[in-house]
Amino acid sequence: MKRLWITLTYIVFTILLIIPLIRIFTGAWAEGWQGIAEALTRPQSLHALMMTGMIVVIVTVINTLFGVMLAIYLVRAPWLGPRVKQLLNSLVDLPFAVSPVIGGLMIVLLLGPNTVIGTFFEAAGFKVVYALPGMVLATLFVTFPLMVREVMPVLQEIGSQQEEAASTLGAYSWYTFWKVTWPSIRWGVIYGVVLTVARSMGEFGAVLVVSGNIMNKTQTATTLVYQDVENFNVLAANSVALVLAAISIALLLLMEWAKKRKGH
Amino acid sequence: MHIEVKDLNKHFGDFHAVRGVSFDIQKGRLIGLLGPSGGGKTSILRMLAGLEKPDSGDIIFHGRRVNDLPPQERGIGFVFQNYALFKHMTVYDNIAFGLKVKKQSKEQIRERVMSLVELTGLKGFEHRYPNQLSGGQRQRVAFARALAPEPQLLLLDEPFAAIDAKIRQELRTWLKDMIERLGITSIFVTHDQDEAIEVADEIMIINKGRLEQKGSPWDIYKNPQTQFVASFIGESTIVSDIAKLRGFEDAVAWPDTKALIRPEYIEVGRPNEFSIISATEPGRIKHIHFRGSEWMVEVEVGEVTLITYRSLEKEVLQPGQEVQVLIHRAYLFNDSDSWIMENKLKEDPMPIHI
Amino acid sequence: MLYFVVLIVLPILGIYTQSLSGGWATFWASVSDPLAWKAVLLTVRLSVVATMINVLAGTMIGWVLIRYRFWGRSLLNSLVDLPFALPTAVGGLMILLLLGPNSLIGDLAGKLGFEIVFHEPAIVIAMVFVTFPFVIRAVQPLLEEMDPSEEEAAYTMGASKSKTFLQVILPTMLPGIISGGMLAFSRALAEFGAVVLVAGNIPGKTLIASVFIFGEVESDNPQGAASVSILLLTLSFLILWTVNIIQSRRAGK
Numbered sequence: 001m002k003r004l005w006i007t008l009t010y011i012v013f014t015i016l017l018i019i020p021l022i023r024i025f026t027g028a029w030a031e032g033w034q035g036i037a038e039a040l041t042r043p044q045s046l047h048a049l050m051m052t053g054m055i056v057v058i059v060t061v062i063n064t065l066f067g068v069m070l071a072i073y074l075v076r077a078p079w080l081g082p083r084v085k086q087l088l089n090s091l092v093d094l095p096f097a098v099s100p101v102i103g104g105l106m107i108v109l110l111l112g113p114n115t116v117i118g119t120f121f122e123a124a125g126f127k128v129v130y131a132l133p134g135m136v137l138a139t140l141f142v143t144f145p146l147m148v149r150e151v152m153p154v155l156q157e158i159g160s161q162q163e164e165a166a167s168t169l170g171a172y173s174w175y176t177f178w179k180v181t182w183p184s185i186r187w188g189v190i191y192g193v194v195l196t197v198a199r200s201m202g203e204f205g206a207v208l209v210v211s212g213n214i215m216n217k218t219q220t221a222t223t224l225v226y227q228d229v230e231n232f233n234v235l236a237a238n239s240v241a242l243v244l245a246a247i248s249i250a251l252l253l254l255m256e257w258a259k260k261r262k263g264h
Numbered sequence: 265m266h267i268e269v270k271d272l273n274k275h276f277g278d279f280h281a282v283r284g285v286s287f288d289i290q291k292g293r294l295i296g297l298l299g300p301s302g303g304g305k306t307s308i309l310r311m312l313a314g315l316e317k318p319d320s321g322d323i324i325f326h327g328r329r330v331n332d333l334p335p336q337e338r339g340i341g342f343v344f345q346n347y348a349l350f351k352h353m354t355v356y357d358n359i360a361f362g363l364k365v366k367k368q369s370k371e372q373i374r375e376r377v378m379s380l381v382e383l384t385g386l387k388g389f390e391h392r393y394p395n396q397l398s399g400g401q402r403q404r405v406a407f408a409r410a411l412a413p414e415p416q417l418l419l420l421d422e423p424f425a426a427i428d429a430k431i432r433q434e435l436r437t438w439l440k441d442m443i444e445r446l447g448i449t450s451i452f453v454t455h456d457q458d459e460a461i462e463v464a465d466e467i468m469i470i471n472k473g474r475l476e477q478k479g480s481p482w483d484i485y486k487n488p489q490t491q492f493v494a495s496f497i498g499e500s501t502i503v504s505d506i507a508k509l510r511g512f513e514d515a516v517a518w519p520d521t522k523a524l525i526r527p528e529y530i531e532v533g534r535p536n537e538f539s540i541i542s543a544t545e546p547g548r549i550k551h552i553h554f555r556g557s558e559w560m561v562e563v564e565v566g567e568v569t570l571i572t573y574r575s576l577e578k579e580v581l582q583p584g585q586e587v588q589v590l591i592h593r594a595y596l597f598n599d600s601d602s603w604i605m606e607n608k609l610k611e612d613p614m615p616i617h618i
Numbered sequence: 619m620l621y622f623v624v625l626i627v628l629p630i631l632g633i634y635t636q637s638l639s640g641g642w643a644t645f646w647a648s649v650s651d652p653l654a655w656k657a658v659l660l661t662v663r664l665s666v667v668a669t670m671i672n673v674l675a676g677t678m679i680g681w682v683l684i685r686y687r688f689w690g691r692s693l694l695n696s697l698v699d700l701p702f703a704l705p706t707a708v709g710g711l712m713i714l715l716l717l718g719p720n721s722l723i724g725d726l727a728g729k730l731g732f733e734i735v736f737h738e739p740a741i742v743i744a745m746v747f748v749t750f751p752f753v754i755r756a757v758q759p760l761l762e763e764m765d766p767s768e769e770e771a772a773y774t775m776g777a778s779k780s781k782t783f784l785q786v787i788l789p790t791m792l793p794g795i796i797s798g799g800m801l802a803f804s805r806a807l808a809e810f811g812a813v814v815l816v817a818g819n820i821p822g823k824t825l826i827a828s829v830f831i832f833g834e835v836e837s838d839n840p841q842g843a844a845s846v847s848i849l850l851l852t853l854s855f856l857i858l859w860t861v862n863i864i865q866s867r868r869a870g871k
Contacts, residue, residue, distance in 0.1 A: 002686060009682045009694070012675055016747060017700055020712030027715050090862055096801075097854035099808030101828045102847040105835055109844065161348035164315055167335040168342040169362035170413060179361075183352040195702070202705030205810035205828065209835055222707040222811070229711060229815055238715070241708045248703040255703065256696045 024245055028238035039239035047216050048224040049243070052201055054132070055220065059139045059200040064193055067147025068185070072177075074148070075155040076163075092148050095141055104138050104209025111137070130212040135220070138206035143199045150192035151185055154262075158184045187262035194258055198251045201244065266291055267312075267417065267449070272321035274307055281307045282318070283473040289451070289466075294443055296464030297453045300496075304473040305453040309419050312451065313342050325417070341410030343420040347402045349394040355381070355405050356390040362413035380408040383442070400431045407439070411446070418443070420452035424459065436463055457497065461524075461595055462604060469493050482597040485524050499560075499571045501525045506594055508566055510545035511607030521598040523605075529592040530572035532563050534579065537588075543609035544588040549581050565589050653821050654846050657830035661850075664738060664826070665806035668745035673799045675746075676753025677791065683754070684761045701750045706811030709747050713740060713816050736818030741826060744812035749802035756798025757791050764790050797861045804857045807850060 028036050039045060070092070074085055095103065111128045128134045162184075166176040204222040211218035219227070221244055228237035267289040274282040282304045289295055297305040310316040312323060314335035323330050330338055350358050359380055363373045381387055384404040394402055403423060410418060423439070424432045440463045443450050454460050460467050461481040469476040469484065469492070477489045486502060488494035506523035507515040515521060531538070538544055547565040554560075559574040561581065570589065574581065581587060593606045683695050701709065717740060764787070772782040810828040817824045825833075827850050834843035 005678060005682050006686060006688055009679050010690075012679065013694055013697060016750065017697055020709075020716045023715040024708070024712055090859070093858055093862070094855075097804055097808070097851070097858040099810060099828045099831075099847075099850060099854075101810045101832050101835075102808075102851060105831060105840070105843055105847055108835065109840060161344055161346065162350055164335075165342065165344060165348040165350075165409075166361070167315070168313055168340055169409070170336045170365040171361070172336055175365060180350055198703040202703075202708070202811075204705060204707045205832070208810075209832060222705045225705075225707045225711060226811075226815065229714065234715075237711055241711045244705050244708050248700070248705065248708070252696065252699055252703040255699060 021245060024238055024241050027234065028242040030235055035235055036239045036242065039236040040243065044216050044219060044224060045240060048219045048221045051219060052221040055136055055139050056197055056200045058136050059143055060193060060196045063140060063143055063147050063196055064189065067192065068151055068189060071148045071151035071155060075152055076160060092145050095144050100142055100203065100205030101209055103141050104206035107134055107138050107210050129210055130214065130218060134210040135207050135218065138210045139200045139203050142203055142206050143196045146195045146199060147192040150188045150195065154185045154188040187258060191255065191258040191262050194251055194254045198248060201247065266326050268324040270322040272308065272311065272323070273319045274311060274316065275319055281473050285475045287468060287475060287478055289449065291449055292447050293449060294463065294465045295451045296460035296467045297451060297470055298457065298460040298467050299455065299470035301455055303471045305470045306421055308470065309421055309451065309453050313340055313419050314338050339416040341415035341418045343406045343410050343423050345422040345425050347406040349402055349405055351394055354391050354393055355386060358405055359408045359412050361409060366413065376412060380412055384408045399427050400435055403427060403435060416449065418448050418450040420450065422453050439463065469496065481602060482524065499527055501570045503568050506596065509568070509591060511543050511591060511609040512594060512605060514608060515596065515605065518596065518598060521596050523594040523596050525570060525591060525594045527572045530570050531590040532561055532572055532574060532581070532587050535588050538590060540610055541588065543607055544590040547587055547589040549583050549585045549587060552581060552583055563587065563589055654830060654842070657825050657827045658846065658849055660825070661807055661827040664741050665745060665803050668742050668749060668806045669799050669803040671746050672749055672753050672802050673795060676798065677757055677795055680754040680757035680761065684758050698751050698754050701748055706748060706809065707815060710744060710812035710815030713744055713747065713812065717743070737824060740816040741813050741824060744816050745806040745809055748809050748812050749805045752802040752805065753795060753798035756794040760791050760794040793864060797864050800857050800861045804854050807854060
């Protein structure tokens with residue numbers, strides 16, 4: 001019986017995950033190194049990869065800062081009533097429930113060229129939708145819960161006594177955070193960072209809607225793959241996808257490593 | 265540090281945890297907050313520390329109202345029940361924490377930390393992490409850490425609750441000595457009567473948020489002022505002349521000392537029920553009362569009537585019967601001091617060395 | 619704090635107001651457009667299928683990975699998280715390559731009369747791929763926490779392995795299966811990237827809700843897009859809320 005289940009498990013994994021990965025690799029390799037290099041050095045490829053890179057960095061930094069802060073508020077702040085905390089807690093999970101396309105739509109509706117806020121920004125020379133800021137916002141929205149959700153359970157588990165002890169010894173908030181809280185949540189935060197990087201790199205739907213997918217202007221790596229597929233440019237699509245897949249696997253390994261360190 | 269508390273109140277939601285508590289504490293005293301779990305003792309302690317805010321009432325340290333001062337500024341040391349040591353720091357760093365916050369120089373810190381390490385008997389362990397220490401060692405680190413910044417007031421929340429029974433006794437004595445030596449005003453919370461009696465100069469009995477009685481252990485046992493206190497402390501016997509009792513002859517060295525003997529520490533029975541018969545003395549049963557789960561026995565020994573309990577499993581004793589009585593220990597009190605005295609004869613006077 | 623409010627709450631409110639801004643009539647018109655509700659129906663139906671598959675496969679895999687020791691176990695365990703790490707578009711591409719008209723399996727299936735890519739099966743596969751980790755990761759901690767003495771007690775009382783599984787172990791895993799399944803369902807409903815590449819997106823046939831919304835946005839019909847979004851959102855919120863309740867009830871136990 002046991003053998004059967006294990007074999008079945010292997011089969012599922014192979015079909016669902018392993019073979020497809022191999023296919024991307026072989027697909028990109030169709031014309032060897034040359035083909036891949038050409039596809040990757042197209043101006044739109046370089047631009048798209050750079051766009052993805054920028055978004056990832058900006059989103060990760062912002063969401064880490066605010067995510068950790070919010071997690072601390074939600075778990076520790078004594079001045080927030082328990083009802084309010086519960087409500088906020090459920091709200092944090094909101095982006096998980098929202099389809100990325102809808103997420104992008106919301107940004108367009110709120111800040112698009114036809115809206116009050118949008119035209120305000122545009123007059124100031126600052127384009128939001130169909131430009132980087134909009135894409136960053138969309139990705140912020142989608143990846144928001146990741147950091148908060150990683151840090152909160154850790155904070156709850158370690159309890160507030162060490163922090164109270166620090167306060168009786170004369171330490172104020174910032175000092176206590178650095179010396180007492182941070183060492184305990186460090187690995188949870190790192191794991192959250194890896195998750196956020198992976199998610200923001202992979203974001204597709206929301207960014208597609210918000211960016212307009214304008215080649216060489218607002219295209220990201222993922223939307224470029226989409227475009228290449230639609231244009232039947234399979235080799236190029238595979239090459240870009242290969243880069244993304246390789247980074248994802250690296251991230252996956254990082255994830256597992258950080259998870260172990262966190263678990264200790 | 266002179267501490268005054270006036271009419272302290274605290275609610276947790278609908279639960280009225282602390283009701284109109286008022287008391288005064290003088291500098292250098294060791295006070296025990298004693299009472300059943302959930303009675304409000306820890307809440308009072310935490311409010312004194314600034315870790316909780318009272319709903320109403322005043323807390324005054326040395327003439328100054330401190331209600332609005334955060335814990336960082338109150339000059340207190342707090343020892344938590346579960347030690348709350350900083351897991352990622354060594355023993356040295358834990359103790360040094362309060363000093364580093366004050367930005368003292370490295371040499372100053374080193375001097376103070378090492379002297380505390382010696383004082384608490386942790387020499388050689390400075391570079392260990394909390395998870396490499398035993399319970400008793402961790403407690404001592406917590407203590408040293410709280411003392412490092414030279415606080416005016418030391419607060420301890422059930423400091424021995426998480427410790428093995430065997431080590432508890434040692435640590436208790438050690439703590440009391442330490443605090444007396446340093447002369448620091450201290451308040452500790454406990455639900456263990458023996459601990460309170462043994463360690464504290466004065467006890468405050470707290471039940472259901474109210475202060476039932478405040479006084480020396482001796483006062484409380486002699487004159488319980490409320491129903492609750494009387495039932496809480498149980499029926500102990502007070503003896504003026506303990507030196508007359510067998511095994512306690514050494515007490516002549518301290519005249520004017522009275523003794524309090526808890527019923528749990530008196531054994532009565534027929535001669536064949538005792539292993540160290542030489543430590544017992546004869547007595548006569550005066551009365552015997554059935555208490556549902558055990559017998560309450562009043563036994564006369566010389567001029568003293570002692571109260572004790574006897575299991576239902578044992579042979580039933582009759583009033584008027586001659587029995588042997590073994591007193592295990594007694595609490596001795598006089599105006600300046602209190603301590604426990606063990607029955608000296610319990611030790612085999614002629615040990616056989618192999 | 620403010621960041622949170624601005625980033626999350628405002629956009630959600632925005633969408634609700636926008637779609638209703640054209641009045642109830644417009645909202646109703648957009649929603650009752652046959653293409654719209656067909657898309658939603660299709661999405662729900664296929665998500666249910668995908669979730670069912672995931673529940674079955676996920677429970678089995680979660681069980682195997684926790685209970686059995688075999689070569690490659692930790693490798694597989696790490697691979698479970700791959701769909702979390704991989705961009706959905708890449709996932710879609712992988713499926714396209716694997717099962718599309720030019721591939722081995724695609725050819726084979728075509729000969730058997732089975733159409734995969736650009737038809738419903740592909741959508742289901744894409745959904746299964748993307749939601750693969752959810753049930754597994756929800757079931758594993760429950761299995762780890764479970765006290766082995768419960769099982770042992772059952773055996774000593776004469777219960778067979780399968781009976782024990784059904785009556786002792788499965789109920790312990792159940793909250794995980796349910797909440798994992800609901801999360802998977804919610805995610806499947808919302809999935810865009812993987813599906814859009816493989817579905818063919820034929821209106822009324824293989825057009826799922828999220829792609830429909832995208833189409834409306836591209837055709838400059840934000841109202842229509844918003845209306846269907848509301849439907850999808852409300853459904854997702856209900857699910858999320860239910861999951862939260864289940865989880866807090868479990869924590870309260």
